[in-house]
Amino acid sequence: MPTEQNIQSAYELAKARYADFGVDTGSALQALEKIAISLHCWQGDDASGYENPDGELTGGIAVTGNYPGKARTADQLRADLDLAYSLIPGTHRLNLHSIYWESDQKVPRNAILPEHFSGWVDWAKANHHGMDFNPTCFSHPMADDGFTLSSRDAGVRQFWIEHCIACRKIGDYFGRELGTPAVTNIWIPDGYKDTPADRTTPRRLLMEALDVILAEKLEHNLDAVEPKLFGIGSESYVTGSMEFYTAYALTRKVLLTLDSGHFHPTETIADKISSLMLFLDQMLLHVSRGVRWDSDHVVTYTEDLQAIAREVVRLDALERMHIGLDYFDASINRIAAWTIGSRNTLRALLNALLEPCQMLEDYEASGDFTSRLALQEEIKVLPANAVWDFYCLKQGVPVGMAFMDSIRDYEERVLSKR
Ligand SMILES: C[C@H](O)[C@H](O)[C@@H](O)C(=O)CO
Numbered sequence: 101m102p103t104e105q106n107i108q109s110a111y112e113l114a115k116a117r118y119a120d121f122g123v124d125t126g127s128a129l130q131a132l133e134k135i136a137i138s139l140h141c142w143q144g145d146d147a148s149g150y151e152n153p154d155g156e157l158t159g160g161i162a163v164t165g166n167y168p169g170k171a172r173t174a175d176q177l178r179a180d181l182d183l184a185y186s187l188i189p190g191t192h193r194l195n196l197h198s199i200y201w202e203s204d205q206k207v208p209r210n211a212i213l214p215e216h217f218s219g220w221v222d223w224a225k226a227n228h229h230g231m232d233f234n235p236t237c238f239s240h241p242m243a244d245d246g247f248t249l250s251s252r253d254a255g256v257r258q259f260w261i262e263h264c265i266a267c268r269k270i271g272d273y274f275g276r277e278l279g280t281p282a283v284t285n286i287w288i289p290d291g292y293k294d295t296p297a298d299r300t301t302p303r304r305l306l307m308e309a310l311d312v313i314l315a316e317k318l319e320h321n322l323d324a325v326e327p328k329l330f331g332i333g334s335e336s337y338v339t340g341s342m343e344f345y346t347a348y349a350l351t352r353k354v355l356l357t358l359d360s361g362h363f364h365p366t367e368t369i370a371d372k373i374s375s376l377m378l379f380l381d382q383m384l385l386h387v388s389r390g391v392r393w394d395s396d397h398v399v400t401y402t403e404d405l406q407a408i409a410r411e412v413v414r415l416d417a418l419e420r421m422h423i424g425l426d427y428f429d430a431s432i433n434r435i436a437a438w439t440i441g442s443r444n445t446l447r448a449l450l451n452a453l454l455e456p457c458q459m460l461e462d463y464e465a466s467g468d469f470t471s472r473l474a475l476q477e478e479i480k481v482l483p484a485n486a487v488w489d490f491y492c493l494k495q496g497v498p499v500g501m502a503f504m505d506s507i508r509d510y511e512e513r514v515l516s517k518r
């Protein structure tokens with residue numbers, strides 16, 4: 101492990117190197133410190149929640165693996181999250197799903213109330229986390245035929261409308277209590293395995309249902325809608341497609357969510373952000389990693405991730421972008437999955453903040469594409485990691501792989517005993 105002295109010296113050298121390109125590493129770190137990533141609670145227990153923890157995960161999403169020690173109670177999940185947050189530099193948010201209520205009795209989804217989440221709010225207050233929220237429109241008998249808000253059955257639609265309205269009110273409660281608005285993100289799994297005869301009716305029903313759900317203005321809640329290209333069992337048609345939700349978000353003035361795993365494998369959301377943000381006020385990103393048919397692998401330091409981070413930073417609109425993680429991996433230590441994905445996302449954002457944008461833009465504006473390419477290649481190998489290590493040191497979190505020591509220790513002391 102590098103000594104503090106070595107980390108400091110490496111940082112000074114990196115600082116001077118970046119200064120040659122007109123980049124101030126100190127300003128980049130100040131900007132990074134303000135970014136709050138929303139950690140997804142469902143990585144901690146394979147999206148089981150407390151309503152029917154041994155039930156099947158449905159809705160065309162899948163968790164594979166059986167790594168020991170998954171959290172089975174809210175207290176366990178919070179303890180696991182505490183460890184993850186302690187290994188990630190900065191102050192971050194929690195993204196909660198509605199099936200993580202706390203109550204002595206089973207609560208029907210259309211009857212959940214703020215009081216069922218007061219334990220989470222107390223914990224978030226004590227630990228300075230903002231919170232975000234999600235209706236859970238899957239893993240439920242009312243979603244068994246694959247349709248929820250766009251179901252042709254009015255009773256089914258009504259149930260999910262009531263659930264989503266209840267969720268928005270809980271989001272508003274989070275926002276009010278924690279002094280930072282909650283983003284309540286609506287994702288539904290609705291779609292057909294095979295070619296539909298009528299593509300319009302489910303979309304019209306979804307549009308009408310969303311209009312009812314979003315009718316009441318809530319001061320502390322921000323609404324978001326999340327498109328998807330396909331899911332397992334909805335390969336041929338998804339009601340909530342990109343075009344549907346883009347048009348919906350633009351006309352209803354809500355946030356559009358882009359999940360980086362929700363598109364064709366060769367399609368990146370990086371190139372969509374600049375276009376959409378010219379027309380949208382705010383956006384939610386679900387940072388994920390698609391691998392073949394799966395949209396939810398742990399976020400690694402890929403070129404795609406770096407390209408997404410560059411677009412977010414170049415927009416100069418970090419206050420208008422909400423950044424959350426979204427993946428499920430039960431084949432490795434779940435706390436490590438949160439930590440690795442979060443640290444990678446932050447590292448990609450730091451790399452983007454260290455980019456000599458002005459130089460690149462000047463070359464481009466003057467038509468000097470040769471120098472633009474030369475500089476783009478040069479900056480790939482500038483010492484960003486020395487700046488990252490220094491940031492971790494200053495934030496009091498482990499540098500490099502040292503975070504694994506805490507995870508192994510916790511695994512031995514706590515997870516192995518569950
Ligand atoms: C569990 C989440 O609601 C889910 O991952 C959603 O955001 C999604 O991306 C579904 O594919």
Ligand SMILES: [Mn+2]
Nearest residue numbers: 326359386426
């Ligand atoms: Mn998502």
